[in-house]
Amino acid sequence: xxxxxxxxxxxxxxxxxxxxxxxxxxxxxxxRHQIYAFGTLVTIDFFATTPQSNAAAIAAIxxxxxxxxxxxxxxxxxxDEPQGELQRIxxxxxxxxxxxxxxxxxxxxxxxxVLEQLSGGRFNPAMGRLTELWGFHDxxxxxxxxxxxxxxxxxxxxxxxxxSLEWSGNELRSNSPYVxxxxxxxxxGSILEQFVSILRDAGVENAIIDIGxxxxxxxHINGRPARIGIRSPRSDGxxxxxxxxxxxxxxxxxxxERFFEVGGRRYQHILDPRNGYxxxxxxxxxxxxxDPVLADAAATALLVAGPGAFxxxxxxxGVDEALIVSASGDLRLTQAMEKRLNWxxx
Numbered sequence: 001x002x003x004x005x006x007x008x009x010x011x012x013x014x015x016x017x018x019x020x021x022x023x024x025x026x027x028x029x030x031x032r033h034q035i036y037a038f039g040t041l042v043t044i045d046f047f048a049t050t051p052q053s054n055a056a057a058i059a060a061i062x063x064x065x066x067x068x069x070x071x072x073x074x075x076x077x078x079x080d081e082p083q084g085e086l087q088r089i090x091x092x093x094x095x096x097x098x099x100x101x102x103x104x105x106x107x108x109x110x111x112x113x114v115l116e117q118l119s120g121g122r123f124n125p126a127m128g129r130l131t132e133l134w135g136f137h138d139x140x141x142x143x144x145x146x147x148x149x150x151x152x153x154x155x156x157x158x159x160x161x162x163x164s165l166e167w168s169g170n171e172l173r174s175n176s177p178y179v180x181x182x183x184x185x186x187x188x189g190s191i192l193e194q195f196v197s198i199l200r201d202a203g204v205e206n207a208i209i210d211i212g213x214x215x216x217x218x219x220h221i222n223g224r225p226a227r228i229g230i231r232s233p234r235s236d237g238x239x240x241x242x243x244x245x246x247x248x249x250x251x252x253x254x255x256x257e258r259f260f261e262v263g264g265r266r267y268q269h270i271l272d273p274r275n276g277y278x279x280x281x282x283x284x285x286x287x288x289x290x291d292p293v294l295a296d297a298a299a300t301a302l303l304v305a306g307p308g309a310f311x312x313x314x315x316x317x318g319v320d321e322a323l324i325v326s327a328s329g330d331l332r333l334t335q336a337m338e339k340r341l342n343w344x345x346x
Contacts, residue, residue: 033058037065038191039139040212044199047206047221057202061195068191071105074128074182075137089172090128090180098173106170111293112186113162118316119301120309124273126162128180130155134278136269137182142260146267152276160273185253189296192216192249196292216249216292230286230341241342242288249292253299254284272304281306281327288321288337298322307332 031046031054044061046054071085083091085105092099101109112125128137133151135143158178166173183190188211195209196218206219208226217226225243228250244250255268259278267278285303289295298317302324305313310332314322321340323333333341 035062035065037069038188038211041210042212043208043210044195045208045210046204047208047219049204049206053203057199057204060198060202064191064194064198068187071102072183072187074180075132086181086183092172093174093179093181094177096173096177098168098171101170101172103170106167106172108183108186108190108293109162109165109172109181110167112183112297113165115186115294115297115301115317116162119297119305119313120316121161121274122272122304122309122313123185123297123301124161125181125183125186126160126164126179127271127273128182129160129178130271130273130276131182131184131269132180134267134269134271136258136271139258142258143267144260145262156276185300186293186297188212188214189249189251189292189294192292192296196247214249214251214296215244217244217246219246238344240344242340243342244288247290248288249290249295250286250288251292251295251299252284252286253303255279256283270300270303279304279306282324283327284325286323287319288340289319294318 031049031051033044033046033054035042042065044058046057073084074086074090076083076087085102089099089101109125112123116124116126130152131137133147133155135141155178158176160176160178162179164174164176164179166175191211192209192214193216196216199207199209199218204218206221209216209218215228220226225245228242228244229238230240230242242250253270255266255270258269259266261267266280270279271277272279282303285299287295287299287302289298294317298319301317302310302313302319302322307324307326310322310324311334314320314334319334321334321337323331323337325331
């Protein structure tokens with residue numbers, strides 16, 4: 001798999017937008033449902049479905065959202081409310097205690113640990129304390145300056161990694177109190193996967209699930225793939241179009257989601273766990289894959305890796321279709337991704 005440099009386009013970062021042009025017969029209809037969850041907007045577009053299947057799917061999805069919102073968020077913000085499962089896990093780890101983990105969350109933590117190893121530590125699900133140190137866990141109260149260098153070095157010296165997790169069945173403990181599990185770099189992928197299963201169980205055959213710009217396509221749109229526009233959030237133009245097939249997921253990680261600026265320098269929320277600082281060399285990474293969980297983690301890992309390790313990391317992770325945007329606006333993409341894109345100016 002050879003990378004391809006394209007420098008004629010200048011794109012500061014990428015987000016995803018859908019063109020949804022559909023018709024339906026008298027017995028079915030198109031329908032959009034939106035809900036704010038996980039700190040972002042969740043949009044589900046149903047195509048040629050019945051009101052009954054829509055209602056069943058929405059009820060099941062909203063119930064799942066409530067469970068995930070409670071149990072997968074690592075920070076306990078409201079002392080009057082009971083802790084969610086991930087908060088209890090992190091409290092047990094900090095206290096050096098073992099704790100039983102639910103099967104679904106245990107599977108996700110194990111998967112995250114494998115992806116950390118494959119990515120060479122560029123994706124690290126145990127780095128919640130580093131995220132907390134930089135203040136990116138609280139969007140409403142972002143820092144106005146970087147943390148003290150000594151604090152960063154103290155965290156780095158602890159060699160924080162999911163390697164320190166010890167399992168006995170689904171009972172978990174860690175030998176490092178510096179470990180704080182934060183599954184933000186992989187959770188959306190798992191949620192997309194779960195939502196697809198819910199839709200299928202409800203009899204929905206054609207839909208697009210969009211969680212803050214990361215999306216999975218189920219079925220087709222009037223017999224055609226879903227056409228996704230890749231655009232720069234800092235301009236109104238469309239960089240390219242991507243036809244997304246049944247079962248495919250597109251995930252983008254970028255520096256435009258959470259950041260603060262000091263002295264003209266942007267400090268964004270995607271941190272390199274190897275040096276403790278926000279990534280500056282790459283501003284966006286997009287991955288297309290059949291596996292939503294892999295796509296989610298890979299987008300983060302590729303952004304952290306940057307151009308120098310792009311090809312190697314794609315191969316190691318098993319990602320054929322990906323692209324990254326450098327800080328200078330140049331694109332690097334795999335040949336498979338280049339073949340999938342439709343360029344408006346060509």
